[in-house]
Amino acid sequence: MSEAHIVLERASRWYGQVIGLNDVTCSIGPGVTALLGMNGAGKTTMIRLLTGQIRETTGSVRVFGEEPFANPRVFRRLGYCPELDNFYEHQTGRQFVYGMARLSGFSKAEATRRTHEVLNHVGMTDRAGRKIAGYSKGMRQRIKLAQAMLSDPEVILLDEPLNGLDPVGRREFIDVLKALAAVGRTIIVSSHILFEVEQMTRSILLLNRGRLLATGDLSAIRLLIEKYPHRIRIETSEPRAVAQRLIGLPYVLNVQFDPRGQSVEFQTKQPNDFYDEVPKLILDDGLPIDSVTSPDNNLESIFKYLVAS
């Protein structure tokens, strides 16, 4: 893991008595990192801190090793796609992106070239000539994404990047993000749509009521959730027989039958041992198992377990 561009040490930020961020210590390195949390959990505050719009009350926030607040050197290598849907409505998409390029310090020719390239990247080349007032939600989002990737930044912050895009657009953009991450860029995506986040990345940064609840790789986190043992579901034509065999295993906590009678579900704290046992069940005991799946092995359930506990 090359050095992390973003480092927070005991950073906290209060708006008067209202809690924004409370004593967060973490570091964000290259690749896609998902910033998750309920409304009001501190995601927006974190993003505002990282994009240098506000200062931290205590602790320290370092982007590229510097204090990000109103710091042009940091902004030169940072791209930001805000969640707000406010634009200069009278401008056309191309004018807006061109203006942002020129304000980012590019010359007239360089700005035009980059604008063209970036608009192409988000698939807005043909429609960039129209006024933003007449844009649909998806088109406005693409323009925002375009201006975030203008200066080829090393760190890109995206607040609800896929908001309003249609399924084709969503898939296209997820591929674009993965390509950028593969090149070593640091991408932070704040989103509520968990099944899309799961397609983008495995490493998450979960905030809850201003505090850092979980950070790191998804599967590692799943193992550590004590309170909610792993649920594993086995679809089989003879649930009772399978259940009898399962009860014999020491690490199976409870067994549940599906009323429609075609599957068995049980909970265990050591999924590893069970998965080693499965070949024995199928090959040696010859139990007619159709499928073995884990219903709560996805980000939505993990998110619910973490936030609920």
Add this chain to the structure above:
Amino acid sequence: METYIYSSMLRELTRFRRIFAWVLIALAGIGMAALCRNLMASGSSSDAYVLLSDAFAFRVLPLAAAILSMAVISQEVEQKTIVYLLTRPIPRWQLILFRSAAAMTVTFAISALTLAVLAASTSLLTSGVFFRDLAAAAVGSAAYVSLFVLVSLIINKSMIVCILFAFVWESTAPLIPGDLYRLTITGYLQGISQHPSVGTGDQDFMASISNVLGAHQATEWVSYLSMAILVAACLAASCYWFSTNEYMAREDS
């Protein structure tokens, strides 16, 4: 890149929808001049010009300055597009300086147009008074814009404050005897434009108003000096304030 900030702001402020109203107001000067000449039975056209320039042109100047200074920062915060400016790799003081400069230019253009219209309709285009008025308008634009930008940074609902200052304080303070006029910008502007007092023929109603307006004024070089200090102080304060404070879209609205 710095010049782009200036030129983009200039283009923004001179958009047809925004500038149209000001052109109308300036052209209204023709009607005002005609009406005024018709009403002032006696008195030369220069009296009409002096009266109108005090009562009309030098009222349009602060109003334009107030509205255009809002567009520098306060309107961006209101429309939540400030985030795009704040996250650009530009030092914040440059943003303030160049955008205010653009606002000053447009304000001066509007007031110069108004003065020109008045001068044209009272055929005084080549007179000394007109050129002195132009200089006063230039200095006035700079002073008013820099002051109102500072006010817009500190107070968030600042439009009303600026307009109250421009119309209530600026009009009454010079009339009050004593040195209150030193606390207003109009006093110094009159010092620069050196308006002659209007002929005291018969106590015509309009003439009496204009005499009272032009009563107190500072000397010319004092006016230039104090205006320069005011502009420098306000801009410096704005730059410092904008660089150290946080500006983000408010959550509630």
Add this chain to the structure above:
Amino acid sequence: MAVASIRNLTVQYKSFVALSHFSCEIPEGCTGLLGPNGAGKTTLIKTLLGFVKPAAGGGEVLGMDILQAGRAIRQQVGLMPEQDCHIPGMSAVEFVAYAGELAGMPAHIAVQRSHEVLEYCGLGEARYRNVETYSTGMKQRIKLAQALVHGPKLLLLDEPTNGLDPAGREDMLDLIRSISHGKGVNVIVSSHLLPDIERVCDQVVVVVRGELRKVGSILDLKKIAGHPVDLELREESAAFEAALAASDIEIVSAQRQHYRIKADMPLPDIQRIVYSTARKTDAQVRGFQLAERSLEDAFMDAIEDPSPPPIAEPVTAGGER
């Protein structure tokens, strides 16, 4: 009986043709309306509401003709629009009661009904607060409440889960699911989040560039020819892949530790081979299930192939999950 049937509808806005010779039967129960941006989904919703005067063609909604009975349709239909909309200066109860009155309910019944619907939509405790002070999630719920107050027979939801956090989305989806099943309310959900549609709807209508591309129940759409298997190992292992390929099982796709394999032999044989290979190359199989095509893949295929859908084949109403 179809909730709404549309017969070769053509809708034009000045030069832009939104729908051209569009005809479809929207079945009862909970239907998902899918389509890329600018495909005419919004136009279809507006036509169903009788907002739009089509250039040609026509149709009925709940038995009422679109061209003549626009108002009567809107009395029986509830719309939850995508944009934020409320009537300013009113508390939630007042706003929803007013919406009821607008729909034709007598004043006092509207107020009583308003309390009930707000309770149902989970806004019980914030019902006396002014709507402007509501958060994004609560604004979505109040929009649903004002669409439900006059007891519509058809409910049109445009991006219902937009802007909600995970917990809020789950509540909203459960709410829609409970309304659309067993309460005599037909629901049409238009959304870009296909997994949401998958969780809530029973059948789907796909519209692409103003034409109907596919109508069908989600279960049918998710079936795949042959019976490929989705496999998940604990971690990626090349040895396992090589061994599997050796025993003539074709690996269709591989992504990190997820594999999709296909073989023309019965499922138990595939299973036996997979587990014995795993044991030999001591890889740990963590997931083994019959592959299902996600709605997203079905949608992507529907967009590519231009073949028109089978002509109005009878859709079993409310296919059980």
Add this chain to the structure above:
Amino acid sequence: MSNSLNPISDLTYRGYDGPLASPEFRWWVIARMTIRKASKVNSLRWAAVLSAWYYVMMIAVLFFLQAIGNAQPAAQQFYQQYLQRMVWKDQFVYGFSYAQHLILIVSLVLGAGAIANDNRANALLVYLSKPCTRWDYVLGKWVGVFTPIFTVIAVPTICFYLYGVFSFKDSGFISQDPWLLPKMMSVLLISASLHTSLILAVSSLFKQGTIAGAVYSGAYFFTFFFTGLLSILWTNPHGAHSGLMRTLLYCSIDGIQIGMAKAMLVPSGTLAFGINIPGRNRVPLPIPSVAPILIVVFGITVVCLGVIWSRVRAVEVVG
């Protein structure tokens, strides 16, 4: 549903199949709600009460003179002479004109936010998703603002008229101008509709009620000062009296109203409260002729309705 039988009642969603009124006449619902919302505003009540101050003062003056007249015979003679000189229709014109400022406040409170706030909150989408059409919305808002304004200006006038009829029948209250009440009522109707159309047109142009209100009152006072200045100049005996000034004399939001009232009632030019100070040579303001001012008023109302209709756009489809 037999929830009354089973002990645990099913509180989940249940449909509504109670009575539903016919989808027409939705505009009355909108009007009723607009009136109900407006009637709760305190400043509106104060403005409504204060707008009748001239009539109240007039009644007080008459009552006072009558009381003194009865007490001392000398004053009785002055009182009779005062009644002889009294021209009743002038009082109505003054009552109406002096109420204009307060009617401004009433129309601001009622109409400024009526459409502006709806534009900001995108409320039209709620209305149109219910069985209302754009026509219902505009008519509903118009009636919702017109009715209170008309009530506020009509009630004091009618009360004063009744007071006059009962107690001053013999001193020419009716005989002077038998058609006074119908003329006065038509003046009030036209005035209320003009106020409503103007405020709603301004309201539909903006996104916030406060800004619309500020612009409307700004225009009101700007034109008021303009015509005020002109009328001062006009009454100045040795000032100029050009034709241009004669037409501009009534061109302000309150000026048109007063001009229309004068045109309809043709007052005889006595001073307020029937006072008559001989020897003041002031040039009386010209009374505009009926036809042109009515055409102007009608034209303005139509233009305002056109603005409202164009600004209240139906739900246009974005591509």
